[in-house]
Amino acid sequence: EADIYQTPRYLVIGTGKKITLECSQTMGHDKMYWYQQDPGMELHLIHYSYGVNSTEKGDLSSESTVSRIRTEHFPLTLESARPSHTSQYLCASSEFGAGDEQYFGPGTRLTVT
Amino acid sequence: EDQVTQSPEALRLQEGESSSLNCSYTVSGLRGLFWYRQDPGKGPEFLFTLYSAGEEKEKERLKATLTKKESFLHITAPKPEDSATYLCAVQGLSRSNYKLTFGKGTLLTVNP
Numbered sequence: 053e054a055d056i057y058q059t060p061r062y063l064v065i066g067t068g069k070k071i072t073l074e075c076s077q078t079m080g081h082d083k084m085y086w087y088q089q090d091p092g093m094e095l096h097l098i099h100y101s102y103g104v105n106s107t108e109k110g111d112l113s114s115e116s117t118v119s120r121i122r123t124e125h126f127p128l129t130l131e132s133a134r135p136s137h138t139s140q141y142l143c144a145s146s147e148f149g150a151g152d153e154q155y156f157g158p159g160t161r162l163t164v165t
Numbered sequence: 166e167d168q169v170t171q172s173p174e175a176l177r178l179q180e181g182e183s184s185s186l187n188c189s190y191t192v193s194g195l196r197g198l199f200w201y202r203q204d205p206g207k208g209p210e211f212l213f214t215l216y217s218a219g220e221e222k223e224k225e226r227l228k229a230t231l232t233k234k235e236s237f238l239h240i241t242a243p244k245p246e247d248s249a250t251y252l253c254a255v256q257g258l259s260r261s262n263y264k265l266t267f268g269k270g271t272l273l274t275v276n277p
Contacts, residue, residue, distance in 0.1 A: 095252070095254075095265075111264070142209070152197055153214055154211070154265065156208030156210070159208045161206070
């Protein structure tokens with residue numbers, strides 16, 4: 053079973069607030085990812101990282117930012133939350149050079165009012 | 166652009182009634198095809214990776230197969246605990262090797 057953790061699991065916050073979604077993994081994986089998923093829809097990649105100090109934007113445009121200062125930690129930040137940011141945010145990791153299987157955390161359900 | 170289409174969108178089975186889920190894909194060179202299971206309110210759980218046409222993998226009541234244009238997830242004698250959304254994703258050679266393209270999934274409900 054994959055050891056990847058996300059906090060908080062649920063967050064309800066008002067418009068304009070700054071939020072940080074936490075993601076940590078204990079598997080030593082080099083690659084980490086953030087996806088956004090709306091009900092009944094596909095997962096869309098919003099950020100990824102190959103390793104420490106490496107971050108790139110994904111396919112889906114997002115106003116969020118990420119950082120990768122430590123291998124095990126990949127937080128996502130929204131400077132000013134808006135109702136359009138309401139979604140499920142999923143963090144994943146995979147081992148560099150392996151079969152590219154991505155292992156997912158439990159997700160954070162964000163609601164911006 | 167890589168594309169994944171899953172069918173049916175939803176499937177309701179009686180316990181013990183075997184069936185198959187379909188994943189049709191378009192990629193310019195397949196690096197890998199992945200199946201995941203997702204329970205409500207949780208992250209996807211990895212099931213299988215398939216790399217080349219003709220490959221098959223099994224896990225308990227699930228068997229995944231792959232052709233050059235589609236993959237099937239066969240469910241034999243399903244139980245209520247198999248109820249979940251099953252996601253298919255592909256990784257194409259034409260894109261950076263980390264990116265997966267996901268389908269919308271098939272919602273499977275198994276009634277006792």
